[in-house]
Amino acid sequence: MTAGTLHPLALADLHRELGARFAPFAGWKMPVQYAGIIEEHKTVREQAGVFDVSHMxxxxxxxxxxxxxxxxxxxxxxxxxxxxxxxxxxxxxxxxxxxxxxxxxxxxxxxxxxxxxxxxxxxxxxxxxxxxxxxxSLEDQQANTVMLALQGPAARPLLAGVLDSHDVLTLRARRCGEFNYEGVTLFAARTGYTGEDGFELVLPNEAGARLLQALVDAGVAPCGLGARDTLRLEAALPLYGNDLDTNTNPWEAGLGFAVTLDDGAEFPGRAALAASREAGLDRKLSCLQATGRGIMRAGCEILHGGQTRASMSSGGFSPMLGVSIGMAYLPIGLADAGTEVEVDVRGKPVPATVVPRPFYRRKKTS
Amino acid sequence: MNIPTELRYTKDHEWVRAEGDIGTVGVTDYAQDQLGDIVYLDLPAAGATLVQTGNMGEIESVKAVSDLYAPVSGEVLEINQATVDEPEAVNKEPYGKGWLIKMRLSDASELEGLLTNEAYDELITREMEESTD
CATH class of the missing domain: 3.30.70.1400 (Aminomethyltransferase beta-barrel domains)
Structure with missing residues (x-):
């Protein structure tokens, strides 16, 4: 066991009281689940859940x-x-x-x-x-602050209920600001990693504990890394280390919107990125949905015409679709929606179809 | 953790309920609790011959896949298709409607080598202690 060397979260005791089960992730002892991954996942899709993402x-x-x-x-x-x-x-x-x-x-x-x-x-x-x-100058605030992700269609009204100021509710998507919460500075942004509406919140440790407790008391479900992974996969959001690494470039990952080449700025990789954009794609991060039984996982090989053509970069079970889903860098000729492939799941062939990205898109409200 | 007294257990967390030479097999409450939400079962077909401690298929949760091992030797008489279709039955009633396989035991004396409820309780208590820190 390497548990002794893991960083505990500042709010570890509170998570334990809330029923968390912990597992190691990136050097941290992280809550993986509370009520259960599928229940937490559906609660975020239908109501609201809160994740402690202070490991970031x-x-x-x-x-x-x-x-x-x-x-x-x-x-x-x-x-x-x-x-x-x-x-x-x-x-x-x-x-x-x-x-x-x-x-x-x-x-x-x-x-x-x-x-x-x-x-x-x-x-x-x-x-x-x-x-x-x-x-x-750069100031590392990881040790002094807690970062919470409040996600789900009911995130806004539930947050309004626990804050003494409603200013934070004026934030539009991908906007951020600093607000007051019980006399301390609360950073809030209308961002997230679940495909739902919601907020990411940063505040000092003690106030963070009070805010987490207040959200839970207001009916927000505490959620762990298990549901965070199934939610981001349904939203087809890439996970670093699975879908992104030094062997992937932003264009094939579908992340061209995160790259600016024409503003005259120099940054590491700029020349290589200009060249790879010019060269065009030979593969593309694609969404696969199983049409047979079996759970596709990261690393499973993908076959087409009897030949291995790619391997899954992420895979798992989709609680909303009730089948296995995953992502893979497919050769361009196979990356169009409708292409049928076979995924080798521990020696058993599971049929799967390329589907449009993402797997799940929330209903637009306001 | 629920550990019925009338069942016999393996160290791999399967249980067997013997009635004459018919055995009903499933996974324990502790196993389903550790696995989390179960979403997929791959079980041997009726008619297959199982060997004690040999492969009995796979059980898969949202988190991970685990191998199943036959607690006793014998022929598969029936698999629980309702549970294959809705694997969450294993989470809800691991000793009831979430059973996996009925088999005809080829050697009832194998049951004597399995764990009693007390011995299984000791095993999982030890595992739980090891898993906390």
């Missing part, structure tokens, strides 16, 4: 050069975000391979929050620190 990196970058500094590290023109805007971006190596994916939030003219993957906190910090100009 949180860097505040401040100063007159803050925007230009982050721009030198990442693929997207984050220096051109308006105050209160958020955008997804990537860190790439010189070959254009993906080192990390992250969210950049502009909190002020001279102040940004960068949120990245738990497994890549170090590489993210090193890359951004290396790009810092003389008028910028």
């Amino acid at each position: 990196g949180r860097f505040y970058v401040s100063g007159a050069d803050a925007g230009a500094s982050i721009r030198r590290a990442v693929t997207y023109k984050v220096d051109q975000l308006s105050v209160g805007e958020a955008h997804y971006a990537l860190l790439c190596n010189e070959d254009g391979g993906v080192l990390d994916d992250l969210f950049v939030y502009r909190l002020g003219e001279d102040r940004f929050l960068v949120v990245n993957n738990a497994a890549n906190v170090e590489v993210g910090r090193e890359r951004i620190e290396a790009a810092l100009g003389s008028q910028a």
Whole structure:
């Protein structure tokens, strides 16, 4: 057992009281489930759930050069975000391979929050620190703060019920800001990783414990990494380490919206990304839905015409569709919806069809 | 954790209920609790011959897949198709409607080598202690 070396979450005791089961993830002892993965998943689709995602990196970058500094590290023109805007971006190596994916939030003219993957906190910090100009500094706030993701169609009214101010409810999709919660600063953004409406919230540890308890008391279901994975897979959102790594480029991952090549900025991988865009795609991250019984998992080989053509980058069970779903980098000739393939699930062939991305899309409300 | 006294258990968390030379087989309450939401079962067909501790198919939850092992030797008489169609029955009633297989025991003396409810209780208590920190 390596449990002794795992980082505990600041709110670990509260999670235990709420019935969490824990498992190691990226060096952290993380809640995997509470009531059960399928129940949590459906609650997020129909009501609201809250995830403690404090394992993710949180860097505040401040100063007159803050925007230009982050721009030198990442693929997207984050220096051109308006105050209160958020955008997804990537860190790439010189070959254009993906080192990390992250969210950049502009909190002020001279102040940004960068949120990245738990497994890549170090590489993210090193890359951004290396790009810092003389008028910028980086502050790691992971140890002092809790990050909660409140997700689901009822997230807005439930959040309104527990906050003393309703200002946060004015946020539109992919917008962020800082608000007051019981006298401390609450960072809130209308973002998430489930395919549902919702908020990501960052606040000091003690206030975070009170907010989590208040949300649960208001009827929000505590949810673990198990449901987070099934939810993001139904929404066809890539997971770093599965669907993204240094062997994938942003174009084939469908993440071209996170790359800016025409703003004159230099960043690692820029030349390689320009070349790979020019060369075009020979494979594409595609969605597969099983038409037979069996659960496709990451690593399963995909056969077409009797030949192995790809392997699953992510796979699992879709609680909303009741069948197995997954993603894979399919050769362009096979990537169109309707293509039928066979997936080798531990020696058994499971038929599957390429389907449009994503698997699940929430009903538009307002 | 529910561990009925009248059943016999394996260290791999299957149970068997013997009535004459007919055995009903399933997985334990502890097993379903550890696996989480069960979404897929792959069981041998009626007529198949099972060998004690040999392969008896697969059980798969949202999280992971696990092998099933035959608690005793014999011929498969029937598989529980209702549970194959709705595997959550294993989560809800692991000793009841979530049973997996009925078999004709080829050697009833094999039952004596299986764990009693007390011995199985000790086994899972130890496992649970090891899994907390």
